Amino acid sequence: MALRFVRLMTPSRIQKRYHVTTFGCQMNEHDSERMKGMLEGIGYVEAAEQAEADLILFNTCSIREKADSRFVAHLGHASAVKKQRPEVLIGVGGCWAQSVKDEVFSQFPFVDVAFGPGQVHKLAEFLTSDSLTAQGYFEFEGFAGDLPAKRAREVQAWVQISVGCNMNCSYCIVPSTRGREVSRPFEALLAECERLAADGVKEITLLGQNVNAYGRDLRPERRQFSELLRAVDAIEGIDRVRYTSPHPKDMREDVILAHAELPSLCEHIHLPLQAGSSRILKAMKRTYNRERFMDRVALIREHVPDCAITTDIIVGFPGETEADFRETLEVVEEVGFDGAFTFVFSPRRGTEAAEITEGLVPHEEKVERMQRLVEVVQRRGHERAQRFVGRTLEVLVEGPSRTDPTRLRGRSRHGKAVNFTGLALPGETVRVEILSASSQTLMGEESLLARALV
Ligand code: SAH
Ligand code: SF4
Ligand code: F3S
Numbered sequence: 001m002a003l004r005f006v007r008l009m010t011p012s013r014i015q016k017r018y019h020v021t022t023f024g025c026q027m028n029e030h031d032s033e034r035m036k037g038m039l040e041g042i043g044y045v046e047a048a049e050q051a052e053a054d055l056i057l058f059n060t061c062s063i064r065e066k067a068d069s070r071f072v073a074h075l076g077h078a079s080a081v082k083k084q085r086p087e088v089l090i091g092v093g094g095c096w097a098q099s100v101k102d103e104v105f106s107q108f109p110f111v112d113v114a115f116g117p118g119q120v121h122k123l124a125e126f127l128t129s130d131s132l133t134a135q136g137y138f139e140f141e142g143f144a145g146d147l148p149a150k151r152a153r154e155v156q157a158w159v160q161i162s163v164g165c166n167m168n169c170s171y172c173i174v175p176s177t178r179g180r181e182v183s184r185p186f187e188a189l190l191a192e193c194e195r196l197a198a199d200g201v202k203e204i205t206l207l208g209q210n211v212n213a214y215g216r217d218l219r220p221e222r223r224q225f226s227e228l229l230r231a232v233d234a235i236e237g238i239d240r241v242r243y244t245s246p247h248p249k250d251m252r253e254d255v256i257l258a259h260a261e262l263p264s265l266c267e268h269i270h271l272p273l274q275a276g277s278s279r280i281l282k283a284m285k286r287t288y289n290r291e292r293f294m295d296r297v298a299l300i301r302e303h304v305p306d307c308a309i310t311t312d313i314i315v316g317f318p319g320e321t322e323a324d325f326r327e328t329l330e331v332v333e334e335v336g337f338d339g340a341f342t343f344v345f346s347p348r349r350g351t352e353a354a355e356i357t358e359g360l361v362p363h364e365e366k367v368e369r370m371q372r373l374v375e376v377v378q379r380r381g382h383e384r385a386q387r388f389v390g391r392t393l394e395v396l397v398e399g400p401s402r403t404d405p406t407r408l409r410g411r412s413r414h415g416k417a418v419n420f421t422g423l424a425l426p427g428e429t430v431r432v433e434i435l436s437a438s439s440q441t442l443m444g445e446e447s448l449l450a451r452a453l454v
Helices: 002-009 026-041 064-082 095-100 101-109 122-128 172-178 186-198 225-233 254-259 278-283 290-303 322-335 363-388 450-454
Strands: 017-022 055-060 091-096 113-115 135-136 154-159 203-207 240-244 268-270 309-316 339-344 393-400 410-411 416-421 429-437 441-446
Touching: 026 055, 026 091, 026 122, 026 154, 026 203, 055 064, 055 101, 064 091, 064 095, 091 095, 091 122, 095 101, 095 172, 113 122, 122 135, 154 186, 154 416, 186 225, 203 225, 203 416, 225 240, 225 254, 254 290, 278 290, 278 322, 290 322, 309 322, 309 363, 339 363, 363 429, 393 416, 410 429, 416 429
Parallel strands: 017 055, 055 091, 091 113, 113 135, 154 203, 203 240, 268 309, 309 339, 416 441
Antiparallel strands: 393 410, 393 429, 410 416, 429 441
């Protein structure tokens, strides 16, 4: 009895506990960090499992149909928890919530609070209000408050430089879930980066849907993305700067040159191709063609020869013929991407491409094209990775290897996952000799001589 009493009195029993499940891209990962920071600011603590939480949150994604269905399955599980413990609060944030808005409540009556990506800060308002009757928050407000983030890793941080997207890619749901593009003020961003550096952060990843369009909307003074890169590079303590995603149409020479000139800017550019056929790129409204994309790649190779280039590709866009698809294979072959995320086209509600009824690619054909694409992506990725064998790379250690806890895992400046033997601790930057390479991972051993000399 006495033991039970003591347990009830420990702070973790008294404080309310939250659990967040995150779906989708780095933006969502970072929004979840901000939700966690905010919740801890109002006295909540993180629960290890959903079953122990007083507040169950989902930060949702809607980029492809699969993302929707995965989340709906999770929500079903939360509803079962709520049946057993009716006092539990269930919240749904993110892009899926934004895309269905108040329908969340009619479809899933057990949800207590729903909010879009621009309304993360409203969650605290809801939780601290007197009445907890179901409410939804779906306005776009530009950047939603400078919330403290609870970082997943000590030395790595995300910094959101803009919200929304002004592009109009015909397949994409993001402009409708994240609203118009708004850049965060230059000075506020630098202040955030300086705070992070003072807090021990070594690697910063700048986030936005179209990062290299940053600053054009700022007033009175317009800013350029390359200016931001320079300013972040100049901050003492920041060893690595990354960004995602740039748009090929805005990939100007000043940004590429920054990779050659700025010591902290990593030798990795994620440049989403989407399709190799200019005809399909036009139908996708990507605003560049195959030649322009290849020209950007040539410029990168000219100024930063060792730069890793990765990409996103969609197969089976409506109207994509075998000849169009072959052009995608040709570009993949020619560029030799270090890696690629490949997706089967998924029609999204409210998008232009979802309305197309002609030239739809049958499912089996999409799957078959995907297999052929993955084969070329992996073969070229494997070939590209061989250039690292025999070299000693700087690796930022993330922790033990997921497959073999006696080994360590980290990332090279090229964005490559490195699996190695050594003595390093998470957060350290060490030199690793690369002994072999597959398309996904480099294998190596820590250069202990370098450690002894330091
Ligand atoms: N803003 C980023 C990417 C956002 S979404 C950019 O423009 O590059 C991430 C990737 O998901 C996209 O690059 C695209 O390849 C893929 N994607 C987006 N909508 C899709 C859809 N309807 N079907 C399949 N893949 C999609
Ligand atoms: Fe979507 Fe295109 Fe904007 Fe990327 S640039 S988020 S693909 S609309
Ligand atoms: Fe990201 Fe998914 Fe939204 S990819 S921007 S969380 S639709």
